[in-house]
Amino acid sequence: MVVLVCLPGVAEGASWFDAVTIHGQVEGGILANPARPADGANFGAFFGDRANQAQFDQLSVMVARPVDRASSAYEIGFSMWLLYGADARYYNIAGISDRIFTGREQIMPAAAHLDVHLPWVTRRGLDMQAGIFTSPMGVESLDPMARPFYSLAYTTEFSTPFEHVGVLFQWHLSPVWDVQFGVDAGNQVSFGRGNNNGEPDGYFGVTANGLLGGRLNFTYLSRVGAEDSVRALGPVVGRGLRYWNDVNGTYQIDKALTATAEFNVLHDAALRDDTWSVVTWLSEQVTPSVTLNYRGELYRDNTGAIVTGFLNDTAYMRSILGEAAPVQTAPGTTYGALTLGATWHPALGRGVRAFALRPEIRFDRALNGTTPFNDLRNTGRFTFGGDAVLGF
Numbered sequence: 001m002v003v004l005v006c007l008p009g010v011a012e013g014a015s016w017f018d019a020v021t022i023h024g025q026v027e028g029g030i031l032a033n034p035a036r037p038a039d040g041a042n043f044g045a046f047f048g049d050r051a052n053q054a055q056f057d058q059l060s061v062m063v064a065r066p067v068d069r070a071s072s073a074y075e076i077g078f079s080m081w082l083l084y085g086a087d088a089r090y091y092n093i094a095g096i097s098d099r100i101f102t103g104r105e106q107i108m109p110a111a112a113h114l115d116v117h118l119p120w121v122t123r124r125g126l127d128m129q130a131g132i133f134t135s136p137m138g139v140e141s142l143d144p145m146a147r148p149f150y151s152l153a154y155t156t157e158f159s160t161p162f163e164h165v166g167v168l169f170q171w172h173l174s175p176v177w178d179v180q181f182g183v184d185a186g187n188q189v190s191f192g193r194g195n196n197n198g199e200p201d202g203y204f205g206v207t208a209n210g211l212l213g214g215r216l217n218f219t220y221l222s223r224v225g226a227e228d229s230v231r232a233l234g235p236v237v238g239r240g241l242r243y244w245n246d247v248n249g250t251y252q253i254d255k256a257l258t259a260t261a262e263f264n265v266l267h268d269a270a271l272r273d274d275t276w277s278v279v280t281w282l283s284e285q286v287t288p289s290v291t292l293n294y295r296g297e298l299y300r301d302n303t304g305a306i307v308t309g310f311l312n313d314t315a316y317m318r319s320i321l322g323e324a325a326p327v328q329t330a331p332g333t334t335y336g337a338l339t340l341g342a343t344w345h346p347a348l349g350r351g352v353r354a355f356a357l358r359p360e361i362r363f364d365r366a367l368n369g370t371t372p373f374n375d376l377r378n379t380g381r382f383t384f385g386g387d388a389v390l391g392f
Contacts, residue, residue, distance in 0.1 A: 020065045027058040029150045029387025035374040043309040043373055046090045046157050058085040067117040069127055081111035090316050091162045095194010098317040124172030135161040137221045137246050139262050149341055149360050150387040154299040155277040158306050159266045161187040178207040187227050188320055196321050197237045201225025218249030228270040229322025240270025256285045273305040289346040295339040304331045330372030337364045354391030
């Protein structure tokens with residue numbers, strides 16, 4: 001006798017493993033700084049943080065079995081994303097991967113979560129991700145092919161989280177509206193010695209897709225919880241919560257031109273600091289293989305406790321845990337940043353999933369007269385460079 005066991009979401013006669021996908025990706029880049037700062041650092045930059053030094057940013061392997069979010073049946077899937085490279089210094093997870101390597105290139109699980117689609121309450125049901133997942137907040141992604149520039153906005157680096165260990169839900173109210181909510185251990189921390197305060201954190205918000213005739217998508221997310229280290233600040237951390245608020249939207253102006261805007265407000269009661277920011281992007285596809293990109297940002301750090309420069313390869317993660325680390329800070333500053341670039345993304349044929357060359361030029365300036373750049377000497381900084389990405 002033969003017994004056929006069908007997993008949820010698998011058609012009769014098909015294997016659950018038929019839907020598993022495997023992809024790889026490699027990226028490297030550089031941000032040159034003509035001022036040649038003596039400490040070798042581009043203050044306030046995470047990707048391309050070492051001035052005039054080429055970096056091997058990412059070697060990624062992604063294995064996934066996606067679920068059908070519109071299905072009326074139960075489905076089970078997963079996502080695994082292992083990343084090695086310089087970017088892992090800033091996206092690492094305390095207690096899981098932050099101590100494996102301590103040099104320029106580090107390793108981390110950017111994603112390792114179980115995905116479950118639950119056909120409950122509404123026709124499109126509820127989706128759950130449980131495990132390690134990237135933050136749903138913000139516009140710019142760890143995946144270089146999902147963002148227009150090599151460098152990141154201040155908002156992305158300092159006012160949106162990166163990685164979580166926990167559970168995240170998307171409740172699909174309709175084809176347009178989703179509600180998101182979840183709970184996790186904190187930003188880039190796990191449990192036990194890998195946690196900096198022992199307090200839970202969580203998300204709630206809404207997403208809309210296909211408004212205004214399919215031209216407009218937007219997301220509003222709030223996040224609340226203790227994010228600072230008890231070791232560094234003491235028991236005030238448990239009462240001094242951090243409140244993150246981010247709203248962003250993308251509007252398709254025409255077939256070639258896309259506009260994106262983000263507004264972010266953060267309040268940290270333990271640090272007694274507030275930030276607010278506005279970021280705008282424009283992307284114009286001028287040919288099938290060439291896209292021109294613009295980003296403009298206004299970012300205010302009221303006391304200077306949020307925007308920080310990290311001066312060695314372990315300083316960022318050590319700071320999250322409240323350990324002593326070489327860092328550079330500036331007084332309260334209003335930052336203005338303008339970035340212009342292009343993406344050349346030709347289709348290279350079989351075996352190459354994606355390819356892109358992305359040169360950029362960027363100018364940062366302290367608009368209130370402080371001098372945070374180039375060894376704390378200058379009110380402004382000019383950088384140029386970019387990256388190359390190959391996906392397979």
